[in-house]
Amino acid sequence: MSVTAAPDAVRMTHHGADFDALRRQDPQIAEVLLGELERQSDSLQLIAAENFTSPAVLAALGSPLANKYAEGYPGARHHGGCELVDTAERIAVERATALFGAEHANVQPHSGSSAVLAAYAALLKPGDSVLAMGLPYGGHLTHGSPANFSGRWFDFVGYGVDAESGLIDYDQVRTLARTHRPKAIVCGSISYPRHPDYAAFRVIADEVGAYLIADAAHPMGLIAGGAAPSPVPYADVVCATTHKVLRGPRGGMILCGSELAERIDRAVFPFTQGGAQMHTIAAKAVAFGEASTPAFTAYAHQVVANARVLADGLEAEGFAVLTGGTDTHLISADPAPLGVDGRKARGRLAAAGMVLDTCALPYGDGRGIRLGTAAVTTQGMRETEMERITALFTAAMREEGEETRKVRTEVRELAGRFPPYQG
The missing domain is CATH 3.90.1150.10 (Aspartate Aminotransferase, domain 1)
Incomplete structure (x- = not known):
């Protein structure tokens, strides 16, 4: 595909800045962008973690909000000139809490892994025991991989699935929980195609006095559309991505009850992240609005x-x-x-x-x-x-x-x- 013309899909104008400017300034990168659009358009994208955002989401991502530094939270930033980005973040939070029926939402995590890191930081101390789905059975890197912060900082125990059915063995989960008395139990995976029984996980967590963390990165869009059960009524903290089925920008978010809101917010900023990506937060707001239709x-x-x-x-x-x-x-x-x-x-x-x-x-x-x-x-x-x-x-x-x-x-x-x- 030549860079001599830009399709409307990638032409976004904000005060004179558009794709033509990129084509003139940096034709090599413009060629990459158009080549990727062509690749996405003439092949079948079947990666479970990918989706196509709407033109409205793309417009927010390519907006002047990308220029704004905004460490902190609405009304309490460490930089001036944040009145408008404060509005964008408040809209994103309001839409997320309404969409998922949560008391509190943090929309600043840069990714799903960042969201999980913040959840662990809010609830755990290094060395604490955590029970999560083992990586061979579909667990994520943040569920105890030795190559990841999770496996290096915490003592993970992995539960698995029944050898015959391939379904989560809740008796095994209960036995492991009673044996290891974890500080937190994580439910969620990257390749398990069935709905977790959040109520069963809640009962097990209560029995051993553990926090329940739902890693709902994959099903969050289905939850928004009423096509999957929600972990919000059961989990202490829900971590998710805003892309995948939710069809928003690449990023993360955290949902929790009001009693954990301050701990979660402080774990995101200033503990694990610096300045929020305000263009991405605005794009998340757009996606939440679309997901409510x-x-x-x-x-x-x-x-x-x-x-x-x-x-x-x-x-x-x-x-x-x-x-x-x-x-x-x-x-x-x-x-x-x-x-x-x-x-x-x-x-x-x-x-x-x-x-x-x-x-x-x-x-x-x-x-x-x-x-x-x-x-x-x-x-x-x-x-x-x-x-x-x-x-x-x-x-x-x-x-x-x-x-x-x-x-x-x-x-x-x-x-x-x-x-x-x-x-």
Whole structure:
């Protein structure tokens, strides 16, 4: 794609600053930007953690709010000239608390990991014991990886899933909690496709006197749209991202009750972060507003419907779908019955224009694949397209060389009928 013309989707004008200015000033970066837009437009984005933001969210991200330094919170900043960004943050907080039924929201975390770090900082001390889903079963890096701050600063114990069903073993969770008496229990994962039983986790946490932290980075958009149960009534703290299914800017947020509000806020600033990214906070406000509409509710339910059709199709084609299906937007599967492991499967699918991730498998040393339907649903795809994607998946897995190029052409044609951005 040439940088000689910019599509309306990436042309954003704020007091004369637009894409044309970038094209003139730095054509190399302009070429990267347009190339990425083209990549997103002519392939299928099936990474479970990705989505397409709206043009309104993109406009907020590319706004003059990016220029403003605003350490602190509305009404108590460490910099002058914050009256308008204070308004933006208050709007974001009000919309988040209303959308999720929470007493308090902090919308400043730069990412989901930053949100989890702040939650730990507010509730724990280094060396405290924490019970969370083990990484081989779908736990996140912040759930005790030795390469992450969580595994270095806290004593993590991992719970797993039942070997037969692939579902969380709540009896094991209870036994581990009674044995280790953790200061906090974390529920949430990056590849578990079923809804956690938040009420069961709450009972176990109360039994051992632990805080309950819900890491809802993946399902938060489904929760906003009423397509997944909410952890807010059960968890002491809920950490989340604002992208993924929620379809906002890349960033994080924290929800909690009023009794923990001050501790959470101080853990975000000044303990773990400095200045807030006000353009991102404004974009979060836009996304929260969009997520409160009937159209978003319909979208969230369609995401789940699409994922179930895709999971059923893949299982029928021979993939070993973990837990036998999905309740959410994501699917985890083992391609071994087709004669390949997760890494080779990802490579074949990428060559055909279908982009997804690998994931750990609960039992065994191999890798599986993890995919999601949030982005393709944003593009307008429905059950019929999921059936088509299943067929393309199977063809890409079983063919190489010239046949892969044929599949790539079909993928490009399908994606072209559902452009993420018009114009």
